[in-house]
Amino acid sequence: MKVSLLFPPTWHPSQPYLSLPSLTGFLTQAGVPNVSQRDLGIELLDDIVTQAYGIELYQGLIDKKNALEREHRGETGPGSAEHLARIVESLDRFPYLVDRIEPAKATLRGEGFYDMEGYRESLFLIDKWLEVLSSLYFPTRLTVVDNQFSTYSIYSSKDLMKVIRDEQQNPYIALFRERFIPSIVRDHAELVGVSITATSQIIPGLTLCRLIKEAAPDIHITIGGSIFTRLVDNLRRCPSLFEITDDIVVFEGETALLELVNQMAGKKDFSKVPNLIYRQNDRIIVNQPFYSENVNQLPAPNYDGFPLDRYLSPEPVLPVQFSRGCYYKDCAFCALTLDHQNFRQKDPGRTIEELEWLKQRYGVRRFFFTDECFALSPTKRLCQQMIDRRLDIKWTCEMRFEKHLTKELLSSMHDAGCLKIVFGLESFNQRIMDFMKKGIQQEWVRRIANDCVDLGIAVHCYIIVGFPTEKEEEALETMNFIVDNKKLHDSYGFSCQPCLFDLEKEAPIMSDPGGYGIRRIMRPSAEDLSLGFFYEVQEGMTPDQAERLYQHVYEKVSEVVCELPFNYSMADGLLYIARAKSETERAAVARS
Missing domain, CATH: 3.80.30.20 (tm_1862 like domain)
Known part of the structure; x- marks a missing residue:
C-alpha cells in the first residue's frame, strides 16, 4: 500500500516542520514499504519565486488589468477600482522585482545570508514579489510566512467551504491545480495524509484536500495536526468538512496512521483506529479514549524526500x-x-x-x-x-x-x-x-x-x-x-x-x-x-x-x-x- 504525506503552505521557509518526518520514520520502522513525503510549502515558494513564473504572472496581471478596465465595479473589494489600482501598481513594480527575485533566493541560501542587510533585502524582495502575485486575488494577501483572506473567516466552516472554491480570491486553487495535483494523482497513493498544524495552513490545506478529492475520488484523504486536535467537539457538528476528507486524526498520529494503513489493507474497521474522527452512515464518530505514544519506542524523524537544499537558509x-x-x-x-x-x-x-x-x-x-x-x-x-x-x-x-x-x-x-x-x-x-x-x-x-x-x-x-x-x-x-x-x-x-x-x-x-x-x-x-x-x-x-x-x-x-x-x-x-x-x-x- 502506498502512503503519501503532504505538508501544505504556509510555514517558515528556512526549515522543515517535524510532523511528517516523525510519521514517516514511524511508518518506515513499522515496515510500511512505500511512504513518501513532500513539503509543498517550500516547493511552492521555490517554484513561484522565479523568473520563469514571472512570465506567467506578468501575463496574468495584464489580463486582469484589461478585464478590470472593462468591467470593474465599486470602490473597494474584488473587481473594484481599488483592485485595479493594485494591479497597476504591481505592473509598475514588476520589472524591478523580476530581475532580483532569484538572486534574493540565492543570497538566503549562501554566504550572503549572514550579511544582515543582504538578508533583510532578500526577504523584503520576496515578500514584495508575493504582494504582486496577491494583487491578482485582491484583497487576499500572501506573505513569506502567512496569508490573509480578509473576506473569509478561518474559524467558520461555512466560510471555509466557500473560500476553497473561490477562484477569484484563493490563489492556492490555481497554484495547486497546476503544480501539485497532477503529480499527486500520478503517484497512485491509496492514502494521502495532510498535516495542518498552523492557522496559516487551514485554507491552503483544505483547498488541497478538495482538489485531490475532486481529481481522484478513490484516494483516501486523512487530515492531522494540532489545529483539529483543539476542535474535537466542534468537528462533531461540522459534517461539511467530511465532504473533502475521509477522516481526521487528532492528538498524536503515529500509531493512528499505522492502524489506519492496516485497516485499509484489511477489514476496513475504522473503529479500531485510535484518535480517528470519521463519518459513518451520516454520523460523525470520535474514537476514544485518545492514545498517547511511548516516546522511547519512537524512531528518529526521517527527512528523506524533504528538499533540504530548497529551504531559504545556507x-x-x-x-x-x-x-x-x-x-x-x-x-x-x-x-x-x-x-x-x-x-x-x-x-x-x-x-x-x-x-x-x-x-x-x-x-x-x-x-x-x-x-x-x-x-x-x-x-x-x-x-x-x-x-x-x-x-x-x-x-x-x-x-x-x-x-x-x-x-x-x-x-x-x-x-x-x-x-x-x-x-x-x-x-x-x-x-x-x-x-x-x-x-x-x-x-x-x-x-x-x-x-x-x-x-x-x-x-x-x-x-x-x-x-x-x-x-x-x-x-x-x-x-x-x-x-x-x-x-x-x-x-x-x-x-x-x-x-x-x-x-x-x-x-x-x-x-x-x-x-x-x-x-x-x-x-x-x-x-x-x-x-x-x-x-x-x-x-x-x-x-x-x-x-x-x-x-x-x-x-x-x-x-x-x-x-x-x-x-x-x-x-x-x-x-x-x-x-x-x-x-x-x-x-x-x-x-x-
Whole structure:
C-alpha cells in the first residue's frame, strides 16, 4: 500500500516542520514499504519565486488589468477600482522585482545570508514579489510566512467551504491545480495524509484536500495536526468538512496512521483506529479514549524526500524532540498542553542516538528542539552525554524560569552546544505571574537571564499583554523589564515577542472564567471552528484597552530588539549565533 504525506503552505521557509518526518520514520520502522513525503510549502515558494513564473504572472496581471478596465465595479473589494489600482501598481513594480527575485533566493541560501542587510533585502524582495502575485486575488494577501483572506473567516466552516472554491480570491486553487495535483494523482497513493498544524495552513490545506478529492475520488484523504486536535467537539457538528476528507486524526498520529494503513489493507474497521474522527452512515464518530505514544519506542524523524537544499537558509536546521507534553501544566492561559495530553520524557541516550543518526544521514549540525519545555534533570543528563560523546552540534530549546535552573546546569548546556533558550516569561509583575499560576518569582527571572548572558547563551522572552485583571502599570512593569534591561537586550541574539492575550479554547482559564475576572464570554455563532473567544472583564484593562497598550509595548520592545533575524525566525537566529560564536572562537585562536 502506498502512503503519501503532504505538508501544505504556509510555514517558515528556512526549515522543515517535524510532523511528517516523525510519521514517516514511524511508518518506515513499522515496515510500511512505500511512504513518501513532500513539503509543498517550500516547493511552492521555490517554484513561484522565479523568473520563469514571472512570465506567467506578468501575463496574468495584464489580463486582469484589461478585464478590470472593462468591467470593474465599486470602490473597494474584488473587481473594484481599488483592485485595479493594485494591479497597476504591481505592473509598475514588476520589472524591478523580476530581475532580483532569484538572486534574493540565492543570497538566503549562501554566504550572503549572514550579511544582515543582504538578508533583510532578500526577504523584503520576496515578500514584495508575493504582494504582486496577491494583487491578482485582491484583497487576499500572501506573505513569506502567512496569508490573509480578509473576506473569509478561518474559524467558520461555512466560510471555509466557500473560500476553497473561490477562484477569484484563493490563489492556492490555481497554484495547486497546476503544480501539485497532477503529480499527486500520478503517484497512485491509496492514502494521502495532510498535516495542518498552523492557522496559516487551514485554507491552503483544505483547498488541497478538495482538489485531490475532486481529481481522484478513490484516494483516501486523512487530515492531522494540532489545529483539529483543539476542535474535537466542534468537528462533531461540522459534517461539511467530511465532504473533502475521509477522516481526521487528532492528538498524536503515529500509531493512528499505522492502524489506519492496516485497516485499509484489511477489514476496513475504522473503529479500531485510535484518535480517528470519521463519518459513518451520516454520523460523525470520535474514537476514544485518545492514545498517547511511548516516546522511547519512537524512531528518529526521517527527512528523506524533504528538499533540504530548497529551504531559504545556507544550511538546514532540523527540528527534533526530547519530550512530549509539558511537565508544568498549571499555566492558566496555555492550551498547548492539550496537543500531547500528558508529559513523557525520552531517554537521553535515545535522543543522543537520534541526533548522531540525523547528523550522519543529512550532514546537519544545527537542531531546534520543539519540546514545550525542557525538564531540568533529563536536560542535565542529555548535556553530559552530548559532552562525553563530543557530539559537536548547536541547538536551541525552550525552558521555564525555574528556581532550580542553576548556573551550573546552564553552563553544562552551553558546553553541550546550546546557543539560545526560549522562555515563556509572560509577565514580570509578581501579582500577574501568581494569578497566571506561572510558579516563578521575579528574582529567579533576573538571575537566570543574567546567568544566560554571562555564559553567552542568547535569550528569547515571550510576554503577554492584557491577561484578565491586569492593570496598565502591571503590563508596563513587564515592558520595562525588557526595555530597561540593557545587559539583556544588548546581548547578541536576544529576542522578545509581545503577544496580546487571547482567551483560547481548552485553556485552563476556560474551566473557571469567573475566578479569573471574566464576566462574560461571547461565542460568535457563525464561527463554529473558533479557537478563541471574545470576553468582558470585571476589572483591569478591557480587551480594547489592552490592545491599545499592546501596540505601545510592541513598539517599545521593537526599539531594543533585532527584528531580523532574531525575532523573525528562531532557526535563522540560531545560524547567526552559531556563525558569530565560530568567528569569536577563531579570533581567539588567532590571538593566542
